[in-house]
Each structure stands twice: as structure tokens, then as C-alpha cells.
Amino acid sequence: MQRQIINLDMDCFFVAVEVLKDNRLKNRPVAIGGNADRGILTSVSYEARRLGVYGGMPTRMAKQLCPQLHIVKGNADEYSKYSHMVTEVIRERVPVMEKAAIDEHYVDMTGMDKYIGTLKFAHELRTKVIDETGLPLTFGLSVNKTVSKIVANEHKPNGEGYIELPGVQQFLNPLSIKKIPGVGDTTYIKLSEMGVRQIYTLIQIPAEMMFRIMGQNGITLWQKANGIDNTPVIPYRENKSISDQRDFTTESMDVERIRQLIATMITELAYELRKQHKLTACITVTIRYANFETVTRQARIAYTSLDFTLIEKAKELFDKAYDRRMLLRLVGIRLSHLVGGFEQIDLYSTSNEQYSLYQSMDKIRNRFGKKAIVIASSLKPNPKSRPDVS
Template sequence: MERQIIHMDQDAFFVSVEVRKDPRLAGKPVIIGGTSDRGVVSSCSYEARKFGVHSAMSSRMAKMLCPHAVFIKGNMDEYSKASHEITDILKERVPLIEKASIDEHYIDMTGMDRFHNTRLYAHELRGKVIKETGLPISFGLSVNKTVSKMCTNECKPNGELNIGQPEVRNFLNPLSIKKIPGLGEKTFLKLSDMGIKKIYTLSQMHPDQMNTVLGKNGLVLLQKAKGIDLSPVIPFHEQKSIGTQSTFRADTIDVDSINHLLTSMVMGIAYELRQKRKLAACVTVTVRYSNFEDVTKQAVIPYTSLDSVLIRKAKELFRQVYQKRMLIRLVGVRLSNLVSGFEQIDLYSDSTEQYSLCQAMDKIRQRFGENAISLASTMDISL
């Protein structure tokens, strides 16, 4: 049975949310991110992209390329809420959905063509999102996740593209290898030096040569160049969480020490989050009292992987959950609603400095081990 995978992706998502809020921005070059010279572009409108502006570019360079652009600091809370709006609409109307990032989803409609014309259903679903949220969205429909995502990228903005199995190779062959999802800049340069710039050329390479040059990743890229991708759509309700808990040697009411412990615990799982290139949108804190009663409190937050944001929310939840003033036996923290992505810096007031700090600490951990560095406030925990 031929798989039918829909990839739905918002068009310039952060900018679209700002345009929904202020329609006067429509059609203008808009840049989301830090407004200072030290800032970084998080997103930009298609009008700004025509001037060479792109995400991760320094704000200073963006201003040089497009001095008449409208710069907006951005609000991750609003973007996260809009993301949840879209997910809620989609997950109620499809059999299997994966939230791949804050602004994109994969939908597996395999076998549903017995009941629906998948191409027409995807068109109607896209229209539903646009009508109910006022946010533009594009989709690609094809036989696997890789090709459907590439279809979306080719038809954006505000587009639809359906590539069936017989058309896959003809669709892929003339495209640049840069179009392959997951192919980074270093790999692109290495392949370009070998004279491999088009997907067709890459698809003709011998597996042994690709393995020699790029290892297992080379074999994966070769498969993608041939339009082969067996990776499944991971059900939304099975999105994994990460967490940790600690049982104290003796029951305690030492709130200060518990807060220090929470800080240490959150830093550990936030580091794990960043290593997996994930963002979390929900924090849960659990307290077990000495009578073995468990009390849990959770909160939805803007997507993030920053220590400072997660620590602050965990401590706030602990204050809310610890109401009985009884001895505590255990405390736990869990991050959930995970999606793939990197921290959108400059969307929090302190994020530029905090992101730099996280990067520096992560490099030390990667070199010397996860316990090589911690905040001074977490030291000498005697629980």
C-alpha cells in the first residue's frame, strides 16, 4: 500500500502571528528578533527574504540588507498559543499526527483513501486552519516524510503540492542537495567539493562511497535522494517527556534546600532537552508527602529549553503545590509537550545572555561530563 503523508507547515509563522495581531504589517518586510546590533533574527517575512535576510542572521546584518524593515522583538508566549491552536484543529480531524516542531506537522493518511480523496481532504484541512486561525499554511502530500516536506518547501508560501510515487524521482532529481531535510552546511560543502550539487547526482552514488565519505549519514542521505524514507509518523499522544525525581534520605521541610535541588534537577533535564534538540511546552512538579500522598501541579509555557525559564516555572509550581506544610519525602520535575527545535533567542528579555550561558555550560559538560559544572546555588545540597 502506498503511504500518504501530509506535511503541513506555517508560512513565516512568527511573522504571520504578528500580522494577525496588526494587519498593517501585511506585505511589509518584517523581521522578528533582537533589535540591537547583538541580536539575532528569529524569523522574517517573505518580503524581507527578498533582500537576503534569513533566520539566525545577526540583526546588524539584517538592518544593512533591509534598512526599511519593521523590527519586532517578538512574543514566544503568543507564538506558542497559536501553535497549540493549530495542533488542536488538526489532531481532531486526522487519524495520526506528529507535531514535528512549533510550526509544522506530519499527518499519516495511509489507507484513508478508501473514505476520502486525500488530496482534497488535505486541501479542506488547510482551509479549515486558515479560516479558524487566520494564519497562512502550506502543505505537501507524498509517499513519505522526506518527500512531503520537500514538497511543502517547494510550494511555499500559501501553496499545495501533491507528488505521487511515479513522480517522486522526477520531482527530486533537478533539485539542489541543499533541499534535502537534515543536510547541513558542512555536508553540503563536502559533497559540493566532490561535484555533487544536484539530487540526481547524489542518487547515482555507490553506497560504499557514501559510507566512506559520510558514514551512516551518507547512506541515509543516499536513500533520501532516491525518495526513500521509512521513518514513521510518531503519534502526537505518544510524544515523550523527560523528567527526574529525588527521594530524600530523611523527610524534610527545608524549602530552601528543596529549591536548590529543583534548580539542579531542572538544569540536568534541560541539558538533556537541548542535546536532543527539543523544546518543551509543559512543566510538571510532583511532591510526595511523608504520608505517601502525591500532589502534582503543571503549567503550559512558551516553547523553550532555557534553564532560567524552566527553573523559574518549576519553583513557581513548587510554591503552588506545597500547601500542607507537611514533611516531604520526594520531589520530581518533568518536561513534556516536546517538539523538535532550537531556542528562539531574543524572544525573552534575558534570553540572549541566558542562551549564551547555556551554550557555554553545555560545551563544558560535553567535554568533561554532565556533572562538570553547575550553579553555585545548587552546591552543598544535604538532602
């Protein structure tokens, strides 16, 4: 049975939310970013892109290049709210949905065409999202996740695209290899040096040679260039999570030391989020008193994977949970409502230097292990007074 996969991708999502809130920004070069001295841009409108501005560009450089650029600081809570709204509209109407990122969803309609025309359904679903949220949306419909995503990208902004199986290779061949999901600058440069810049050229290379050049990634890239992708649409569930808990071998009521332990746990979990290219929208803190009474506090937050943001919220929840002067025997942290994405969502509130610090810390952890570096707030200057954990 031929698969029918829809890729639903919001157009310039952060900027679109800001335009929805302030109509004066419509059709103007707009960017979401930090301050002019040290900030970088996280999202830019199509009008700004046409003037040479791009996401990840330092704010100072963008303003020099485009003096008329309107920079908005951004609001993570608003973006998370609208992301949830879009997800709910889609989830209520489809059999299988994967939330691939804060602004992107996949829908598997395989086998449903005999009940409802999939192209007609995709059009109606897109219209419903736009009507209920006010946000622009593009969809691509095709035989797998890779092709449907490329189709969507080729029909942006605010468009609709459909490529049936017989036309997949004809559609892919003239495109740049940069259009293949997962092809970054390093891969593009490597293949360009070999004279491979179009998908048509790439598919002429034997798969065995791609394996010798790039290993298993070369095979995956070759398959995508040939329109092959058997990756399933993974049903989205809000309870996807990562967690950690520490049992104290010696019960403790040293609040400051426990707060430091929470910071350490969050730092390790946030690193795991970034390594998996995930963001979290919900944090849960659990404590257990010496009498085995368990208390849990939970909060929905703006999508993030940044240590300091999560530590602040975790400590706040711990303070709410620990309202009795009693010994504790356990503390636990859970980060849930995970979606694919990168920490750039919070960059408009993070300086360029702080972002560089996160990247440098992660590089050290990747090389020497996740415990190789910690932030100051998780240090324990007096080990004898800290709770022993197991």
C-alpha cells in the same frame, strides 16, 4: 500499499502570528528578534528574506542591511497558543498525526484514499486551518515524510503540492542537495568539494562509497536523495515527557536547598531537551510530605527548552505546592507536551551573549557529561545542610 503522507508547514509562523495581530505589518519586511545591540533574529518574513535578511542574523547587522526592517520583540505565549490551535484543528480530522515542531505536522493518510481523495482532503484540511486560525499554511503530499517535506518547501509560501510515486525522482533530481532535510552547512560544503551539489549527482554515487565517506549518515542521505524514507508518522500524544525525581534519604524542610535542587534537576532536563531537539509546553512539580501525602502543581508554558525560563516556573510551582510547614521526602519534575524544535523560539528574549552561553555549556556537557557544568542558582554552598537524595 503506497504510503500517502502530508506535510503541513506554517509559513513564517512567528511573523504570521504578528501580522495576524497587527495588519499594518502585512507585506512589509518584518523580523522577530531582540534588542538592536545584542539580539539576533529568530524568524523573518519573505519580504525581509528578499532583501537579504535571514533567521539567526544579528539584529544590528539586519538593520544596517535593511533600514526599513520592522522588528517585533515577539511573544512566546501567543505563538504557543496558536500552535495549539492549529494542532487541535488537524487532530480532530485525521487518523494519524505527528506534531514534528511548533509549526509543522505530518499526517498519515495511507489506505484512506478509497474513502476520500487524499489530495482533496489535504486541500480541505489546509483551508480549514486557514479559516479557523487566520494563518497561512503550505502542504506537501507524497509517498513519505522526506519527499512530502521537500514538496511543501518547494511550494511555499501558502501553497499546495502533490508528487505521486512515478514522478518522485524526476521531481528530486534537479534540486540542490540543500533541499534534503538534515543537510546542514558542514555536509553541504563536504559534498560540494566533491562536486556534488544536485540531488541527481548524489544518486550517481554508490551507496557503499557514501558509507565510506560519511558512515551511516551517508547511507541515510543517499536513501533520501533516492526518495527512500520508511520513517513512520509517530502519533502525537500530549503526555510525551521527560522527568526526574529525587527521594531524600533524610527528610528535609530546608526550602532554599530544595529550590537549589530543583534548579539542578531542571538544568539536566533542559539539556536533555536540547540534545533531543525538543521543546516543552508543560511543567509539573510534585512534592511528597513525610506523611506520604503527595501534592502536584502543573502549568502550561510557552514552548521552550531554556534553563532559566524553566527554573523560574518550577520554583514558582514548588512554592505553590509547599504550603505546609512539614518535612519533605521527595521532589519531582516532569516536562511534557514535547515537540520537535530548538531553543531559538525564545531568542527574542535572550541576548546573543546568553544564547552563546547556552551553546558553550552544552558543548562542555556533550564532551564531559551533563553534570560537568551547572548554573550558579543550583550550587549548594553548604553541603551539610542540603537534603540528602538518592
